[in-house]
Structure formats: C-alpha cells, structure tokens
Amino acid sequence: GAGVSQTPSNKVTEKGKYVELRCDPISGHTALYWYRQSLGQGPEFLIYFQGTGAADDSGLPNDRFFAVRPEGSVSTLKIQRTERGDSAVYLCASSSLVANTGELFFGEGSRLTVL
Amino acid sequence: DQQVKQNSPSLSVQEGRISILNCDYTNSMFDYFLWYKKYPAEGPTFLISISSIKDKNEDGRFTVFLNKSAKHLSLHIVPSQPGDSAVYFCAASARETGANNLFFGTGTRLTVIP
Numbered sequence: 001g002a003g004v005s006q007t008p009s010n011k012v013t014e015k016g017k018y019v020e021l022r023c024d025p026i027s028g029h030t031a032l033y034w035y036r037q038s039l040g041q042g043p044e045f046l047i048y049f050q051g052t053g054a055a056d057d058s059g060l061p062n063d064r065f066f067a068v069r070p071e072g073s074v075s076t077l078k079i080q081r082t083e084r085g086d087s088a089v090y091l092c093a094s095s096s097l098v099a100n101t102g103e104l105f106f107g108e109g110s111r112l113t114v115l
Numbered sequence: 116d117q118q119v120k121q122n123s124p125s126l127s128v129q130e131g132r133i134s135i136l137n138c139d140y141t142n143s144m145f146d147y148f149l150w151y152k153k154y155p156a157e158g159p160t161f162l163i164s165i166s167s168i169k170d171k172n173e174d175g176r177f178t179v180f181l182n183k184s185a186k187h188l189s190l191h192i193v194p195s196q197p198g199d200s201a202v203y204f205c206a207a208s209a210r211e212t213g214a215n216n217l218f219f220g221t222g223t224r225l226t227v228i229p
C-alpha cells in the first residue's frame with residue numbers, strides 16, 4: 001500500500017486477555033518501529049526492527065510485550081495478560097534506511113482499551 | 116526521564132500571524148531534529164527537519180531554528196493558517212551513534228483562530 005497500515009484501528013479487551021496488533025509498513029522500507037502514545041503524551045519508543053531482527057527492544061516496558069517481524073515486512077506486537085495501564089494508541093512507523101533521511105512514516109495507530 | 120521537552124501544552128494564534136513552537140532537549144548526542152504534525156485520529160506526519168550541522172532550515176511557511184549551545188529548537192509558521200491547527204511534536208535522534216529511533220516531546224496543541 002501507499003502508507004503504513006495498522007489493524008485493528010480500535011481494540012477493546014478485558015484485563016488479563018491477550019492482544020495482537022498488526023503493522024504493514026511501506027513497501028521496501030526495511031526499518032520498522034513500534035511506539036506507544038498515552039493520553040497527553042508524545043509517542044514513546046518500544047522496539048525497532050531492521051529487517052527481521054529486533055535491533056533495539058529497549059523500550060518494551062516488560063516481558064508481557066513482544067513483537068515479531070518474521071519475513072522482514074509485516075510486524076505483530078503481542079501483549080500478554082493485558083492491564084488497564086496498557087491502554088494507549090500503539091503507533092507503527094517505517095523508514096527507508098537506503099534513503100536514510102531520518103524521517104519515520106507513521107500509521108494511524110491502533111487504539112487499545114483495556115477494561 | 117524526558118529527553119525532549121515541549122513546555123507549552125497549547126498555543127493560540129490569530130490567522131496570518133506567526134506561530135512559534137518551542138522545544139528543548141537534554142541529550143547532547145542528539146544530532147537530528149524533526150517536527151511532526153498530528154491531527155486527531157491520524158498518525159503523526161513529518162513536517163520539517165534539521166541536522167545539527169545547521170542552525171536553520173526553511174520550507175515554505177515553516178522554518179526550524181536550532182541553537183545547539185542552548186539545546187533548544189523552535190518551529191516558526193508564518194503566516195499561520197486555520198489548517199495548521201493540530202498538535203505539533205518535536206522529535207530528536209542520535210543518528211551518528213547508529214540509533215534511528217526518535218525521542219518525542221509531549222506536544223503543543225496549536226489553534227489558529229480565523
């Protein structure tokens with residue numbers, strides 16, 4: 001597609017449930033990022049993939065959060081045993097390391113609400 | 116620890132006037148700075164950037180100024196238009212270290228009054 005695509009756009013779940021959020025980056029972009037934006041805050045870095053491997057996962061808050069990118073394109077962010085504090089908009093972004101402009105292209109986000 | 120700070124949560128400006136949005140950072144390793152604009156229910160979109168080797172970058176109505184010694188940058192929009200009303204995020208990265216992830220401020224909500 002033309003831009004970064006994220007699904008679902010909205011997800012409501014109950015505390016303790018498992019959630020998967022999907023990101024389809026811009027075609028050809030080798031770098032993929034997950035950010036989390038809580039109300040009134042700026043996007044907070046979670047994890048960065050270069051190709052299939054996680055180059056930097058230092059932003060993942062705890063071991064309930066995990067992300068994969070098995071074929072170097074689509075990525076899935078997985079959250080186990082969700083807590084109310086996980087409620088936020090999860091943003092995915094991609095960039096071209098070839099062009100290397102430093103600019104990240106963001107999707108519209110997946111809004112997660114944990115009841 | 117917030118490495119990029121936007122101390123003004125909101126700003127209102129009359130149409131046609133200049134909007135000045137400010138941003139401060141603490142990490143001296145940051146060498147690339149960007150401004151993103153965000154409308155409700157949309158992802159942030161890139162607006163303008165500046166490398167630490169420059170002190171000014173201009174693109175149409177938008178100009179970013181960088182003061183490295185003060186660890187401060189600002190975005191000037193002139194003339195401001197109602198369509199500029201959005202939340203503006205300042206972001207920074209330390210590209211020389213090989214890190215590509217961006218650190219964001221908390222945003223400033225700009226309202227341009229017609």
